[in-house]
Amino acid sequence: MRSPAWMWDELLLACALVVENGWRELREGDRRVDELSDLLRSLPLHGDTARGIPKFRSTGSVSRKTTDLATNHPAYPGKATRCGRLDREMIARFTADPDIMLKAARAIEAGIGSGELVQIPEQPDEVAEDGATALEGRLLARWTLARERDPKLRRRKIDRVRRIGQPLQCEVCDFHFGRFYGDLGEDYIEVHHVLPLHASGPRETKLEELALLCSNCHRMCHRSHAGESWRTPAMLRAKMADYGALSRPRYTDDAC
Ligand SMILES: [Zn+2]
Ligand SMILES: [Zn+2]
Known part of the structure; x- marks a missing residue:
């Protein structure tokens, strides 16, 4: 079974890590990659089945995502890895407004850490009428x-x-x-x-x-x-x- 595609909130957390690392990728074995892998596996976004998939947001997949985000930044001098539309949008958002995006990442982490965010059921209007997620992500929209x-x-x-x-x-x-x-x-x-x-x-x-x-x-x-x-x-x-x-x-x- 394949891991579900990365959602906006997950990319937001991964990109925050890349930005804090000076727009550089993070390798497996890095404590921050381990922590993000644990955090992503605990988000109330994909349901319990995803957690049963061994590679779901594994340290390898998290590290790979930081490579995609770092190498697709317009200022990256080397060759970019292949990435998706959402990755590129996330890079653009962080480039345009790093403060608000980093704050959003901190708020999601705090909400998961305190357990508060995990208990909130999905809200009918947390996703916009055109299916898009708010820029700050679905979980913060849900919480608000x-x-x-x-x-x-x-x-x-x-x-x-x-x-x-x-x-x-x-x-x-x-x-x-x-x-x-x-x-x-x-x-x-x-x-x-x-x-x-x-x-x-x-x-x-x-x-x-x-x-x-x-x-x-x-x-x-x-x-x-x-x-x-x-x-x-x-x-x-x-x-x-x-x-x-x-x-x-x-x-x-x-x-x-
Ligand atoms: Zn009015
Ligand atoms: Zn309101």
Whole structure:
């Protein structure tokens, strides 16, 4: 049985190692290769069957992947090994934004190390509608979405907003579910992490780090687009203002 193809999160961890090694490959026998092999074998991505395959993310396959990533870097002087499209995309991401990618790798490692990330079930929207994974990877998207859906955290945030007398409405576009859907929409709002885990690190969430959003603005904050994997509510608001969407009268049907 063949090992399953490398997924984005796995490549992210391998590429982080290559970057920290000065864009050089790591050989078998290197302690860091052993550790990455163990970590990859424990990720909740491929199910238990993969772990039964002896070569699945073995030290040999991990070392080979670091060679592919290192030799396909545009600045590598020698001959490149054969690699896939995802490998090349990963090299480009790390070249464009090494800090955020290294932070993402650290956050995944921390989540696996603490056991927290292993317990979270797959979330329905951790993969985008076109099948693509967020730039920070599937596991961090999963973790962020699970935190946002944590009923206790939601309750605390909503109670806090109520206590200070603010309406439960979208912080970006002011949409208020109750005003549009009556008692059906009363109390409905989505809770969003202003900074996702790959940017904030896996610290405990504070209420100030959560924003209230309507479903449309929430999706637009998470949507990967044009090399960006997310945007804060303030960034989304600025984008809408640029586009003129906030200056037009809202929620009226255009007569056409
Ligand atoms: Zn909104
Ligand atoms: Zn969100």
